[in-house]
Amino acid sequence: MSQPSRTIPFPLSKLNDARDLVEVRCSYCKRAHVYYPTDLIQLFGDVDVDSLSGRMKCESVPGGHGFLKVERVFSGSREMVGKKIRRLVAIQVKRVPVWKEE
Template structure:
């Protein structure tokens, strides 16, 4: 019988839990070298109170625009680390208005 790997316990961490404990959300792209840090409360305004790992499917890289290789993790920085970090803050949410048209065909009135 082959040896099976040990079961992994998946810990579901919600953004509200991370915000209450002072964590930051670290988002990195596998194609770009940069890493960005977000406040969980800002991400709650965008995506709702979701699991942190589900953000990997919802976010895109800010530099290359790709979303297929985004890595999301929680980070609890020390005070010295936090002073050196650049944290992205949500300023505004803009909704793009796209018109939807319908063609009305002329009505044919035959007696």
């Protein structure tokens, strides 16, 4: 059996050190957003970059469009010129009631 091309996890914090950003794209509706690794760490923890493809969801439809394409982009690269970066403003915590009969 052949192994996946990359088996060593690559945590988000490594992108921070390299001044890389994360681009997350939905291949179905072509929507893409660029994020700072620090913002994503706040949300998901210092997880493997590739694992974001299953953790994040396309926001076009409820439930998303399945797996997203995740790529690292160097912040100083030419393709980043004039591009907007999505910043994390707040994390809303949903209050979920848990009941018990007594």
